[in-house]
Amino acid sequence: MKQADCYQLGEVIKTHGLKGEVSILLDVDFPDEYQNLESVFLEKSGNLVPFFIDTIQINGNKALIHFEDISSLDDAKTLVKSKLFLPLSSLPKLKNGQYYFHDLVGCDVFEAEEHLGQVKEVIDLNGNQLLAVYTGEKEILIPLKDEILTLVDLDNKKVTVELPDGLLDVYND
Template identity: 75%
Template sequence: MKQDDCYQLGEVIKTHGLKGEVSISLEVDFPDEYQNLESVFLDNQGKLVPFFIDTLQINQGRALVKFDDIDSLDDAKNIVKSKLFLPLSSLPKLEKDQYYFHDLIDCEVFEKKSKLGVIKEVIDLNGNQLLAIDANGKEILIPLKDEILTTVDVSAKRVNVSLPDGLLDIYND
């Protein structure tokens, strides 16, 4: 399995207890939909390695997971900061005007007819999503809100925005 064929589910953020459990930050819209996962892929130095799940408890965008064959604190420490992936084929189909956050990566962002830059990342800060835009080498952060993203055309890789007054002023030197 290649990373290009997957989407990021989350990241192992810390160990939990002494028996190999880990805490995972889930970077998905509806974390509870993943309650019955049997396995995930973990990024191990650029290669995706399957890990099978022994137990999984989801609570408010975080998961407490015990993986098969991760049976000690030392084993768990080895996977902290690892990113978790699932195949794109496992994503549910969306309605016509819906999109996944990973679909926004590399989209060009325009305000009116002026190009602001290209989306490089979607950042989740405590439930608040931000678009990280590369504007000729300068990073601009824009809230990912329906009232700001006026149109999203994933197939054309184009996002039109209507920014609040003064938002870009904080990025001007």
């Protein structure tokens, strides 16, 4: 499994107890949908390695997981700061008009008829999501808010925005 074929579910933030459990910070909108996970991929040395789940308890945006073959505190310590991934194919289906942030990457961004650039990535800064739009010579960061993104057309890879007054002035010398 390649990382490009996956999405990040969360990250191991610390160990829990002495029997190999770990605490996970989940980076998903609906954590309870993952209550019945059987396995995940953990990033280890740049590779995705499958880990099978013995038990999982979800509480808000955190989970307590005990993986098969991880039976001690020392084993669990090796997992701290590892990112957890799942295949894109396992993403829950969305309703019409909804999209995942990774769907925006590669879309052309327009304000009115002016082409601003192309989305290269979605950046999360402490819960504030930004579109990193590259114009060729510079990067523009656009807040990912419903009132700013007025139209998302994934079929045509086009995003229309209505930017707050002065936002582009920050990027013009």
